[in-house]
Amino acid sequence: MEKAWIAVLRKEALSELRLRSSLITAILFAVFSVVCISFATYDLQISPQLGSGLLSLSMLFAAVISLPRVMLVEVESKTIDLLRLMGNPGDVFWGKAIYNLIFMAFTSIVLTLLFLGFTHVGVGNYALLAICMAGSSAAFAGTVTLCGALVTHASNQTALAGILSVPLLLPLSFLAVSGLRVALDVQGTFNAGNGMIAGLGLLSYGLATLAVGPYLFAVVWKR
Amino acid sequence: MLAVRNLSKKYGRRWLFRNVEIDLEVGDCLTVIGPNGSGKSTFLKCLVGLVDPTVGTVTWNAEYGYSALDLAVYPALTAREHLELAGQLRGIPANVTPLLERVGLSYATDQLAGEFSTGMAHRLKLAMALQGEPKCLLLDEPGAGLDQTGRDLIAGIIEERLNSGSVVLATNDPLEYQFGTLTLTFPM
Numbered sequence: 001m002e003k004a005w006i007a008v009l010r011k012e013a014l015s016e017l018r019l020r021s022s023l024i025t026a027i028l029f030a031v032f033s034v035v036c037i038s039f040a041t042y043d044l045q046i047s048p049q050l051g052s053g054l055l056s057l058s059m060l061f062a063a064v065i066s067l068p069r070v071m072l073v074e075v076e077s078k079t080i081d082l083l084r085l086m087g088n089p090g091d092v093f094w095g096k097a098i099y100n101l102i103f104m105a106f107t108s109i110v111l112t113l114l115f116l117g118f119t120h121v122g123v124g125n126y127a128l129l130a131i132c133m134a135g136s137s138a139a140f141a142g143t144v145t146l147c148g149a150l151v152t153h154a155s156n157q158t159a160l161a162g163i164l165s166v167p168l169l170l171p172l173s174f175l176a177v178s179g180l181r182v183a184l185d186v187q188g189t190f191n192a193g194n195g196m197i198a199g200l201g202l203l204s205y206g207l208a209t210l211a212v213g214p215y216l217f218a219v220v221w222k223r
Numbered sequence: 224m225l226a227v228r229n230l231s232k233k234y235g236r237r238w239l240f241r242n243v244e245i246d247l248e249v250g251d252c253l254t255v256i257g258p259n260g261s262g263k264s265t266f267l268k269c270l271v272g273l274v275d276p277t278v279g280t281v282t283w284n285a286e287y288g289y290s291a292l293d294l295a296v297y298p299a300l301t302a303r304e305h306l307e308l309a310g311q312l313r314g315i316p317a318n319v320t321p322l323l324e325r326v327g328l329s330y331a332t333d334q335l336a337g338e339f340s341t342g343m344a345h346r347l348k349l350a351m352a353l354q355g356e357p358k359c360l361l362l363d364e365p366g367a368g369l370d371q372t373g374r375d376l377i378a379g380i381i382e383e384r385l386n387s388g389s390v391v392l393a394t395n396d397p398l399e400y401q402f403g404t405l406t407l408t409f410p411m
Contacts, residue, residue: 003311004311004312004314006311007307007308007311007312008308008312010308011297011300011304011308014299014300014304015297015299015300018299018335019299077295077298078293078294078295079295079296079297081273081294081295082294082295082296082297082309082351083312084272084273085271085272085273085289085294086308086309086312086313086351087312087313091312
C-alpha cells in the first residue's frame with residue numbers, strides 16, 4: 001500500500017494539474033518579473049551583486065504568492081477536517097512539503113533559465129548555481145509550508161502567514177544572495193569558498209525547516 | 224466502545240453543553256436532538272476530535288467513522304480518488320467499488336466531486352465513513368440533502384451498523400428517531 005504522505009502528495013499534484021491555480025500564478029510571475037528586469041536593463045551589463053539580488057527576489061516572491069496556498073486552501077475550502085479525521089500531522093506535512101519542494105524546484109528552474117536567457121547575466125560557477133537553486137527550493141518550500149501549517153487555526157491565516165514568514169525568510173534571502181552572487185560571478189571577483197558555504201547553508205536551512213515542521217505542525221493539528 | 228466523561232463546551236460566555244456523560248456499547252444508538260445552534264454538531268465534533276472540549280474527556284475503544292453535512296470534499300478529486308486517499312491515510316484497503324455501490328454512487332466513480340450535487344457529496348462522505356467497517360458510526364444530519372431513496376439507504380446502513388456496533392446521530396428528523404436507544408437533548 002502507498003505510504004500516507006505519498007497519498008497527500010498525489011492529491012496535491014492531481015488538484016494542481018486539474019485546477020492549475022498556483023502553477024499559472026508562479027509561471028506568470030516568473031515571466032513578468034524577468035520581462036520587467038530585462039526591459040529595464042536591456043542596455044546594461046548586470047553585475048553579479050545586482051543579478052543575485054534580482055534573482056533571489058523573484059524566487060522569493062514566486063514562492064510566497066503560491067506555496068502557502070497548499071495549506072491555507074484546505075482551511076478556506078474546509079477540507080482540512082477531512083485530513084484531520086483521517087491522517088496524522090506528520091504525513092500531511094510531509095506530503096505538502098514535498099509537493100511544495102517539487103513545485104518550487106520547477107519554478108526556480110524556469111525562473112533561472114528565463115533570467116539567464118533574457119538578461120545579460122553570465123554564470124561563473126554552474127555547480128554552485130545548482131546547489132543554490134536546490135537549497136533555495138528546499139528552504140523556501142520548508143519555510144513557507146511551515147508558516148502555512150502553523151496558522152491553520154488562526155482567524156486571519158493569509159496575513160498571519162506573511163508576517164510569520166518574514167523573520168524566517170530574511171536569513172534565507174541573505175544566504176541566497178550570498179551564494180548566487182558568487183555563482184553569477186564570471187570574473188572570479190568573489191571568494192568561491194564563501195559562496196559554497198552560503199549554498200550549503202541554504203541546503204541546511206531547508207533540511208532544518210523540513211525536519212522540525214512535522215513536530216511543530218503536530219502541536220497545532222488538533223484544535 | 225465510547226466513554227464520555229464530564230464533556231462540556233463553552234463558546235464565549237455561553238455553554239453549548241455541560242457535564243455530558245455517556246457510555247456507548249454495541250447495539251446502542253445515541254440520538255442527539257435539539258434546535259439549530261444548540262450544539263449537536265459541535266458535540267459530535269468533540270467526539271471525533273475535530274473540536275477540543277472546554278472540559279471533559281472522550282475515550283474510544285473502537286474505530287469510528289464520521290460523516291457530516293459541513294464536511295467538505297475535494298472538488299478536483301473523483302469519488303474513487305477520495306476513497307483511495309482516505310484508505311491510504313488510514314492504512315486500510317480503499318474498497319472503492321463495494322463502498323460506492325453500497326451508498327448508491329457507483330455510477331459516479333470517476334466523476335469529479337466538484338460536479339456532485341449535495342446529496343452525491345453526502346453519499347461520498349458516508350462511503351468514506353464506512354471505509355474499514357468501523358464499529359461506531361457518527362452521522363451529523365444524515366438525511367439532509369438526500370431524496371427518499373437516500374434516506375432509506377441511510378436507515379438501512381444504521382440498522383446494519385447496530386447489529387455489530389453502535390451509531391451516534393445528530394438529527395432533527397423524526398424518521399431517524401426510531402433508531403434511538405439513548406437520547407440526548409440539547410436545549411437552546
